[in-house]
Amino acid sequence: MISRLPSLGARPWATTPVLAALFATPAWTGDGAAPAPVVVVIVHKENKVADPTFKELRALLLLDRQFWPDGSRVVLIRRPTTSAEEKTLLRELYSMTEDKLRKYWTGRLFRGEIPALPSIVRAGPAAVAAVSKDRQAISVVLSTDVEDGVRTLSIDGKRPEDKGYPLAVKEAK
Amino acid sequence: MSYRMSRIATFAAASAWIGAHSLRAEEPAPAPAGVEERLKDLERRNRELESRLQAVEGGEGPGASARPAGDAPEDAEHPEDPEDPEDPASPAEDGVSDSGLSARYGQLQLTLQIFGDVGFSYRNPPRGDDAHASFFFGSLGLLTSAQIGERFQALSETLIESEEEEVEVDQERLWARWVFSDFLYAKLGIEHTNVSRWNRLYNHGKWLETSIQRPFLARFEHHEGFVPMHYAGVELGGRRVTALGTLEYVGAVSNGRGPTPGERQLTGDLNDSKAFESSLSFLPADLAGLRVGGGCRFDEIPGIDGDPARKHSILELIGNAYVEYRNGALETLAEMTFLQNDDRTGGRTFDHFSAYIQVGYQVGSWTPYTRFDVREMERGDPYLSEEDVDLDRWEQIIGVRHDFYEHAAVKIELGVGREERRRDSGAISRDVYWTIGTQLAWFF
Numbered sequence: 182m183i184s185r186l187p188s189l190g191a192r193p194w195a196t197t198p199v200l201a202a203l204f205a206t207p208a209w210t211g212d213g214a215a216p217a218p219v220v221v222v223i224v225h226k227e228n229k230v231a232d233p234t235f236k237e238l239r240a241l242l243l244l245d246r247q248f249w250p251d252g253s254r255v256v257l258i259r260r261p262t263t264s265a266e267e268k269t270l271l272r273e274l275y276s277m278t279e280d281k282l283r284k285y286w287t288g289r290l291f292r293g294e295i296p297a298l299p300s301i302v303r304a305g306p307a308a309v310a311a312v313s314k315d316r317q318a319i320s321v322v323l324s325t326d327v328e329d330g331v332r333t334l335s336i337d338g339k340r341p342e343d344k345g346y347p348l349a350v351k352e353a354k
Numbered sequence: 355m356s357y358r359m360s361r362i363a364t365f366a367a368a369s370a371w372i373g374a375h376s377l378r379a380e381e382p383a384p385a386p387a388g389v390e391e392r393l394k395d396l397e398r399r400n401r402e403l404e405s406r407l408q409a410v411e412g413g414e415g416p417g418a419s420a421r422p423a424g425d426a427p428e429d430a431e432h433p434e435d436p437e438d439p440e441d442p443a444s445p446a447e448d449g450v451s452d453s454g455l456s457a458r459y460g461q462l463q464l465t466l467q468i469f470g471d472v473g474f475s476y477r478n479p480p481r482g483d484d485a486h487a488s489f490f491f492g493s494l495g496l497l498t499s500a501q502i503g504e505r506f507q508a509l510s511e512t513l514i515e516s517e518e519e520e521v522e523v524d525q526e527r528l529w530a531r532w533v534f535s536d537f538l539y540a541k542l543g544i545e546h547t548n549v550s551r552w553n554r555l556y557n558h559g560k561w562l563e564t565s566i567q568r569p570f571l572a573r574f575e576h577h578e579g580f581v582p583m584h585y586a587g588v589e590l591g592g593r594r595v596t597a598l599g600t601l602e603y604v605g606a607v608s609n610g611r612g613p614t615p616g617e618r619q620l621t622g623d624l625n626d627s628k629a630f631e632s633s634l635s636f637l638p639a640d641l642a643g644l645r646v647g648g649g650c651r652f653d654e655i656p657g658i659d660g661d662p663a664r665k666h667s668i669l670e671l672i673g674n675a676y677v678e679y680r681n682g683a684l685e686t687l688a689e690m691t692f693l694q695n696d697d698r699t700g701g702r703t704f705d706h707f708s709a710y711i712q713v714g715y716q717v718g719s720w721t722p723y724t725r726f727d728v729r730e731m732e733r734g735d736p737y738l739s740e741e742d743v744d745l746d747r748w749e750q751i752i753g754v755r756h757d758f759y760e761h762a763a764v765k766i767e768l769g770v771g772r773e774e775r776r777r778d779s780g781a782i783s784r785d786v787y788w789t790i791g792t793q794l795a796w797f798f
Contacts, residue, residue, distance in 0.1 A: 234597075236597075236639045237595070239642070240595045240600065245593065245595060245600055246536055246595050247533075247536055248535050248536050252535065253504070254504045254505075276642050276643060276681050276682055277680075277682065278682065278683060278716060280716065280719070280757055280760070281680070281682075281683075281716070283760060284562060287467075287559075287561075287562065287797065288555070288556075288559075288562055290454075290465065290467070290497075290499055291467070291497060291557060291559050291562065292554065292555070292557065293499065293507065293509040293527075293529070293531075296463070296499060296500075296501030296507040297456065297463050297465050297499065297501050298454065298456070298465065306400075325393070
């Protein structure tokens with residue numbers, strides 16, 4: 182939740198109802214604390230792809246695998262490197278720095294291994310909306326952003342709410 | 355009305371419209387019972403506000419399309435105002451979407467990228483008639499990648515570079531390919547050879563390379579290279595992701611080399627014998643960042659009419675192996691190439707060998723690196739001696755690369771080495787040399 186607040190920063194007026202509701206909310210206590218969000222992988226709700234292993238997910242999100250089992254092309258919707266989602270992927274899945282990831286995508290286009298750079302969608306809800314409209318799309322969002330119209334993939338058989346789910350968000354110090 | 359005024363008016367209208375709707379939406383909302391429900395309620399309202407704002411500003415909802423092209427969602431990173439300083443995710447802070455120019459027309463998506471580099475070098479003793487110190491124009495590369503539909507792709511790389519005292523335009527790559535699946539693609543055109551990992555990894559993109567110079571075994575045909583770096587032909591390849599790791603495979607048939615190392619035969623072939631090459635790479639799943647592989651190539655190099663020393667063809671065999679490891683801040687690439695030329699005119703076989711190992715470690719925006727590079731050649735090869743690349747050489751470099759901007763880097767490099775040089779009399783001397791170089795490389 183906290184990590185979402187900056188996305189409202191460009192439009193301070195939009196925070197008015199949010200801030201009002203926050204002030205109306207009792208102070209959080211340990212008992213009532215919301216579960217920490219995790220990064221979830223979403224595809225279109227009619228995409229029947231099997232839940233991937235951790236390694237298969239890496240291949241999908243780095244476009245090492247560019248086609249779904251039904252033969253259609255994977256449409257990757259990336260998130261900004263400044264987002265909690267991409268920072269989590271950099272740390273847990275890619276084992277790369279931001280610079281290395283930038284070089285990775287530029288190099289893959291330059292070598293002709295991918296026909297175009299994946300588009301980047303800033304806001305989680307917009308990524309959810311985009312995936313819900315495209316049967317070939319895949320993206321990552323915070324668990325708090327998930328809505329109807331998309332399917333959340335398990336990773337190594339673990340659901341996002343399970344203990345040991347591999348894409349937990351670490352709060353910035 | 356000025357552009358600024360119209361923006362303010364639009365903003366005010368949007369604020370009033372959304373504010374009114376927000377208030378209306380709040381009225382009937384019952385107070386959530388618990389913190390979790392309140393959070394969900396806030397999230398839902400936040401999403402509604404985002405959607406309404408986009409509807410007002412762009413006439414579309416979020417995620418109008420998820421295609422990786424010009425019809426990307428409104429929220430995608432090609433905003434109308436790319437310099438919005440208040441936006442925490444403005445393109446200036448993001449990874450790749452602000453690189454290159456992209457356009458889409460129907461089924462066609464086009465991406466253009468420009469690479470450039472300039473520099474300065476000091477060498478002691480100087481080479482040939484050159485002075486010790488000189489500034490140089492490196493190259494300007496124009497890369498165009500086009501996607502038509504889901505499976506057809508075309509790529510062009512045009513390079514403007516200095517060639518002695520002249521500036522030349524070279525078509526370095528031009529190919530089109532049909533991608534059947536992850537397992538198989540078919541490519542036709544001009545491409546870089548597979549007998550060097552460095553060659554296929556970096557192509558002509560100086561910004562992509564950590565160091566200033568390419569290693570000996572990956573130098574281009576006109577720049578002291580002895581291994582073919584380009585071909586015109588057809589290529590089949592693909593990759594297979596398995597539980598053990600990813601396997602990549604490539605096979606190609608091409609025109610092969612011309613009568614001299616500098617002739618790439620990109621527009622025709624002087625003999626009917628074609629060159630065959632293949633390569634295999636493996637990326638183990640349990641060790642992310644590691645890649646091992648190798649390749650081989652067979653070619654029949656045509657003879658030269660009127661030259662008694664080159665009357666018949668030369669059979670060339672090339673073998674290559676490499677290990678690459680990139681994980682976090684560490685980058686390592688080690689490669690070796692063996693080349694054998696069987697001269698059918700002189701009845702002799704010449705064996706040549708070259709290898710290097712380069713290691714770099716990124717610390718913030720700085721990447722110190724070092725490379726040891728060696729070339730052990732068998733002197734007198736009638737094919738390679740034409741351009742004096744049949745001589746031994748080794749070099750140790752140490753340098754640092756500073757990525758001062760996400761699309762630009764400066765490299766500073768020190769080098770020391772020893773090389774054999776052929777004098778006008780034909781005698782061979784061995785000289786120790788040292789160099790200082792700097793390069794500014796960028797792309798956008």
